[in-house]
Amino acid sequence: MKVLGKVIVVTGAGGGIGKELVRQLLEKGARVAAIIHKSGLEDIKSLTPVYGDKISAHRANIANKEDVEKLPEEILAVHGCIDGIINNAGILQNFRSVNDLDYEQIQRVMDVNFYGTLYMCKAFLPHLLNRPEAHITNVSSMGGFLPVPLQSIYSASKAAVKMLTEGLHLELRNTNVGVTVVFPGGVDTNLVKNAGIELEGANNHSYKMISPTEAASTIINGMENKKYRVLAGNDAKIMDFLYRLNPKKATDIIAKKIKTL
Known part of the structure; x- marks a missing residue:
C-alpha cells in the first residue's frame, strides 16, 4: 500500500524510530496520527508549521485498553478515515x-509490547476493513525469533507479536488489509543506550547498529511493498539465517556478542 494520501497511525511516535516514521511518512505525502504516551509532544508539534493538518498528536497509553479504544474516533474526527497502523511502541x-524479575516488571513488558499491539489491532481493524486498501505493520524484534541475554520476557513479548502478526496475515489474506511483521536488530536509539547494552564488534559492518532513520525507511518500504516479513539491519539478517540453520549455535553467538554494561 503506497502511503501517499493515506492516513497512517503510528504508536511510539515521541522518539526514536517512531519520530522518524512520522517524519518520513509526512515527507511521502501521508497524513499521520502520532500516538504519544508521556514525552515527545513538542517534537511532534514542531512539524505542524510545515505539515499543518496533515499531522495530529494523540495521547494514549497503549497498554490501557480503554485509552486505545478511544483513538479511532478521535483520529476519524481529524482525518476522516484510517488506512494503516504501524505498531512501533x-x-x-x-x-x-x-x-530476579518481579511480576510487576514482567506484566508491564507484556502489557506494552504484546497487549498494546493487540489492543491497537483490535480497535482499528474494523475501520481498516472498510477501506479500499489498508495495512497493519507490527514491529517485533530480532529478539522475537532469537533469545537475547537477560531479556527473556522481552523476547517472549516480541515472539508473541510475531505470531499474532503472522496469524493476522493468515486471517486477512483474502481481504483488503495487508499485514507485515518487522524484525529490527540493534537500532541506535535512547532506549538501547539507556538500557546499557554493549555489542561486541559494534563497529564491525556486519553487526553495526542502524540509525532510526534507516530503520523507519525500511519499515515504510515494507508496508508500501506489502512485505510479509521485514528484517531491519545486517545483524537481524545474519542472525535470522543462523537461527534457521542452527538455533543453539545462534543463541551461543548472540550471548557472546551482546553484553550488559
Missing part, C-alpha cells in the same frame, strides 16, 4: 534473569 525489560 515497545519497551525493554531490566537486564535481569526471570528469577
